[in-house]
Amino acid sequence: MPRPTPGDRDGETAPSRRRSRPAGPINTRSDQPREEPDGEPDRGSAQVCAAWSDNAGAAELAAFFTDDAIYHNIPLAPITGREAIANTITSFIRPGPPGIEHIEFRVINIAANGPIVMTERVDVFKLPDKSFELPVMGTFEVTDGKINAWRDSFDMNQFTSRMG
Numbered sequence: 613m614p615r616p617t618p619g620d621r622d623g624e625t626a627p628s629r630r631r632s633r634p635a636g637p638i639n640t641r642s643d644q645p646r647e648e649p650d651g652e653p654d655r656g657s658a659q660v661c662a663a664w665s666d667n668a669g670a671a672e673l674a675a676f677f678t679d680d681a682i683y684h685n686i687p688l689a690p691i692t693g694r695e696a697i698a699n700t701i702t703s704f705i706r707p708g709p710p711g712i713e714h715i716e717f718r719v720i721n722i723a724a725n726g727p728i729v730m731t732e733r734v735d736v737f738k739l740p741d742k743s744f745e746l747p748v749m750g751t752f753e754v755t756d757g758k759i760n761a762w763r764d765s766f767d768m769n770q771f772t773s774r775m776g
Contacts (some may be wrong), residue, residue: 654724657731657752660759661717670705674698678760687768714738727754737768737774744774 660676674694677683683697684690689701705712716736725729729752734745746766753761 615759616643654729656754656757656759657724657729657750658722661719661731661733665716667714670698671699673701676759677762678755678758681759682761682763684761684763685769686763686765691724712737712739728752739775742776746771746774758759 656676658773660673663673663676672695677697678693680688680692681694681697683700691697705715715738717731718734718736719731720734721732726759730750731750733748733750735748736743736745748754748764748766750765751761751763752759
């Protein structure tokens, strides 16, 4: 039997504190927009994650970004511009040793507040001889349906040790 938690009455265990996500973005401040003008910035962020998982090419992935977008894997230097982002994607997804053949984005949670979208993910990297999982937190800034900034934070030591 589970142990009671502080504040429980008569030794009963506390009910789950997990709540379902409201239908729209949470925003109690009236001075900020409730959502991006195109309606759903989290949809665009989810679409790029799905496209990446579906082996979309670098040009197709780069099409989700604005011309002057910033893509930043936080342990590394930021990349600016759609073309540079496409080149970066091409440089780290390439078949054969020692390249990464595929990355699947498993989105655990996604939350949006106006044009800002945050994803809690597990990225699954497929290499020629193995695969591994990496926990990632991503932040997207969306403007007019395009990503103008994407920042991913992860543990670089964990990534490099798993790459081998």
